[in-house]
Amino acid sequence: MEKKEIVDILEEMGTLLELQGANPFKSRAFHNASRALEGFTGDLPAAVQSGAIREVKGIGEGIAKVIGDLVTAGRSRDYEDARKGIPAGVLDMLRIQGLGPKRIRLLHQKLKITSIDALEKAAKDGRLAKLEGFGKKTEENILTNIEALRKRSDKSLFPVAEEAASRMLAALKDVKGILRTSVAGSLRRRKEVIGDVDLLVSATDASRQNIMKQFVSHPDVERVIGQGDTKSTVMLRQGISCDLRIVSDQEFPFALNYFTGSKEHNVEMRTRARRLGLSLNEYAFTAVEEKGKKKTKIPAVRSEEDLYKALGLAYVPPELREMMGEFEAAGEHRLPKLLEPGDLRGTLHCHTTYSDGLHTLEQMAGAAKDLGWEYLGIADHSKAAAYAGGLSADAVGKQVRAIDAFNEKADGFTVFKGTECDILTDGTLDWPEKVLSLFDYVVISVHSQFRMSEAEMTKRVVTALRHPRVTMLGHPTGRLLLSRDPYPIDMMQVIQVAAEYGKAIEINAHPMRLDLDWRLCKHAKESGVKIFINPDAHSMDGLRDTFYGVGIARKGWLTQADVVNAWSTADVRNYLKQSKK
DNA sequence: GCCGTTTTCGGCCCGACTGTTTTCAGTCG
Structure with a gap:
C-alpha cells in the first residue's frame, strides 16, 4: 500500500476513535502520526523492514505495527476493528459544518441516525431540538449546512x-x-x-x-x-x-475545441465561422450554401491552431476561453504570453517546523532547489495564530538568525525572511514594529472572526494593507473551497487600495484554497497590482502546489511581468526592499 | 497511543465563538 493511502487511513482511524468516544489523546495520536508519516520522506517499505519507522516522532510501537501491516499485507486488523460499529454514513456526517464527533456520536446513540439523509429527516421532524445539548437554532443550522454540503458535493x-x-x-x-x-x-x-x-x-x-x-x-x-x-x-x-x-x-481538433468550451466561447466561434460562410460543429467545417455567393473553400484543419487560424484568429489558450475579451485580442494578435510553470523561480509563503509546517527550513529550501528554483520565502504564523503554532517574538529572532546563517552558507540560493502576520479584528497587525522590522517581507492574512459583515471585514483588511511594513495580502478571499464559504469581503475595494499603496496580492495555490479567482486576478492585473503565487506549503510536497496557482494566473491573463515569482532573485529582493518602507 | 523523563507514569496547544446553558461543551481554525 502506498504512503498516501496509509496517511489517509491513520487519519480516518483517529476520526473513528473520536466517534467511538475513545481517549481523545489516543485519537490525537493517530492524527499526529498521520501528519508525521506525511512528512516522512524516506523509503517507507525499507523503513518498515528495518524498524527505522519508529524513529519518526509521533510514530510509536502501536502505530508502527499498523503501518507495517498496511505496507506488507495491505490490511490492518486494528483498522478493521476501528471501523466496526461505525457505518460509513456516520463518518459522512462529519462533512457537515458545525457537527463534530461528539454530537454525531450522540445522534448515533440516542436517535440511531446513521446517514445524512436520516439526519435531515430527524431535523425536519424536530427530533434534534429535543436532544440534550441541541436546540432549535442548532437544528436549523444543521439543515442549512446539509443544504450547503449537497450544493457543493457534485463539484x-x-x-x-x-x-x-x-x-x-x-x-x-x-x-x-x-x-x-x-x-x-x-x-x-x-x-x-x-x-x-x-x-x-x-x-x-x-x-x-x-x-x-x-x-x-x-x-x-x-x-x-x-x-x-x-x-x-x-x-x-x-x-x-x-x-x-x-x-x-480528422474530427479531433473540432471535437477538442467543442468539448473544451466554454459554451459562450463556442457560440462566438460558430458565429465567426458563419460570417466566413462556414458552419462549425463538433466534427467539422461545412460550407454554407448562399444564393449568389461563391461557396467558401473548406480550410484544412489538423489541429486547434489551424481552427483558430481559419477564423483569422491567433490560437487562444484553453484557459482564456471564457468570453473575457479573448476574441478581440486574438483577432488583433495581442494575446498575452501567459505565465508558464517553468517561469517560476521561487515562492514566498511557506511554513516550517517553527510553526505548523512538517519540514525544517533546510528541508524546505532543499525541496525548492530540487524544483529548480532560486529562492524561497519562509512565512510562519504570528503569535495570534496559536492553533497553528504561531511563533513568539523570541522564536522569530531565532528563526531570523537561522535563516541568516543558512544564507551565508547557501551557494546561489536565497531564503527570504517573512512572516504570515495575522490581521487582528480592528485591522492592526499581530506584530509590533520592532518585530516587523526583522523581516524582508510581511504577508498579512485573516485567521479569526470570519463572520464580520462585508463592510467591517473590508475595512479590517484594507486598514492592515495600508500599513507601511506590509508587502502583500495572503489568501485574500479566505476561501477554503468546497469546505466552507469565503468570508465576505469587497475585493474590488481591496484591489483598489493595493494599487494605490503599491501592495501585492497573493494567489493562494493551496489545493483547498485556490484563492483569488481569475476574474479578480485579471482585474488586479489591469489595476497594476503585482501578484505572488504562493503554495501556503506546510511540507516539501506542498511546494508543488504553486503550479496549481499558475493555472489561475493563466486564466487571469497574467504574464511573467505580472507575477513576482517569475522574477530573478535580485529583482525580487529589490521589490521587497522598495515595498518595505 | 506517543513522548520523555529528574524513564515505566503523567501530560498531551489553545483562544474565540456559538448555542446551549446558568457555567459550559462542542466546534473550528
Whole structure:
C-alpha cells in the first residue's frame, strides 16, 4: 500500500476513535502520526523492514505495527476493528459544518441516525431540538449546512479532478488504435472547481469497442453509468463523473475545441465561422450554401491552431476561453504570453517546523532547489495564530538568525525572511514594529472572526494593507473551497487600495484554497497590482502546489511581468526592499 | 497511543465563538 493511502487511513482511524468516544489523546495520536508519516520522506517499505519507522516522532510501537501491516499485507486488523460499529454514513456526517464527533456520536446513540439523509429527516421532524445539548437554532443550522454540503458535493477541486483525469488517460495511452488523447471541458480550461471530467481520444473505427472496454474496466471506476461506441460515462471512486468520447482523427481538433468550451466561447466561434460562410460543429467545417455567393473553400484543419487560424484568429489558450475579451485580442494578435510553470523561480509563503509546517527550513529550501528554483520565502504564523503554532517574538529572532546563517552558507540560493502576520479584528497587525522590522517581507492574512459583515471585514483588511511594513495580502478571499464559504469581503475595494499603496496580492495555490479567482486576478492585473503565487506549503510536497496557482494566473491573463515569482532573485529582493518602507 | 523523563507514569496547544446553558461543551481554525 502506498504512503498516501496509509496517511489517509491513520487519519480516518483517529476520526473513528473520536466517534467511538475513545481517549481523545489516543485519537490525537493517530492524527499526529498521520501528519508525521506525511512528512516522512524516506523509503517507507525499507523503513518498515528495518524498524527505522519508529524513529519518526509521533510514530510509536502501536502505530508502527499498523503501518507495517498496511505496507506488507495491505490490511490492518486494528483498522478493521476501528471501523466496526461505525457505518460509513456516520463518518459522512462529519462533512457537515458545525457537527463534530461528539454530537454525531450522540445522534448515533440516542436517535440511531446513521446517514445524512436520516439526519435531515430527524431535523425536519424536530427530533434534534429535543436532544440534550441541541436546540432549535442548532437544528436549523444543521439543515442549512446539509443544504450547503449537497450544493457543493457534485463539484471537485481542480487538483483532485486533474489527478483523476491523468490516471484515466495514462491507462488509455497504450491501448491499440488510439491516435490522440486529451482532457477537455472545464478541466482543460483550468477552472478551480470542476463538475465532471471530459476525456477525448481519436482512434481508428475498429478499435473503439476495445477502448471503451478498457475505459470502463479501469480500477478507478466505481460504476458504469453508460457505455456506447462513441461515448461512455463512469463514476470514479473519487466521486467524480467521467466521460470518454471517441472521434476520428480528422474530427479531433473540432471535437477538442467543442468539448473544451466554454459554451459562450463556442457560440462566438460558430458565429465567426458563419460570417466566413462556414458552419462549425463538433466534427467539422461545412460550407454554407448562399444564393449568389461563391461557396467558401473548406480550410484544412489538423489541429486547434489551424481552427483558430481559419477564423483569422491567433490560437487562444484553453484557459482564456471564457468570453473575457479573448476574441478581440486574438483577432488583433495581442494575446498575452501567459505565465508558464517553468517561469517560476521561487515562492514566498511557506511554513516550517517553527510553526505548523512538517519540514525544517533546510528541508524546505532543499525541496525548492530540487524544483529548480532560486529562492524561497519562509512565512510562519504570528503569535495570534496559536492553533497553528504561531511563533513568539523570541522564536522569530531565532528563526531570523537561522535563516541568516543558512544564507551565508547557501551557494546561489536565497531564503527570504517573512512572516504570515495575522490581521487582528480592528485591522492592526499581530506584530509590533520592532518585530516587523526583522523581516524582508510581511504577508498579512485573516485567521479569526470570519463572520464580520462585508463592510467591517473590508475595512479590517484594507486598514492592515495600508500599513507601511506590509508587502502583500495572503489568501485574500479566505476561501477554503468546497469546505466552507469565503468570508465576505469587497475585493474590488481591496484591489483598489493595493494599487494605490503599491501592495501585492497573493494567489493562494493551496489545493483547498485556490484563492483569488481569475476574474479578480485579471482585474488586479489591469489595476497594476503585482501578484505572488504562493503554495501556503506546510511540507516539501506542498511546494508543488504553486503550479496549481499558475493555472489561475493563466486564466487571469497574467504574464511573467505580472507575477513576482517569475522574477530573478535580485529583482525580487529589490521589490521587497522598495515595498518595505 | 506517543513522548520523555529528574524513564515505566503523567501530560498531551489553545483562544474565540456559538448555542446551549446558568457555567459550559462542542466546534473550528
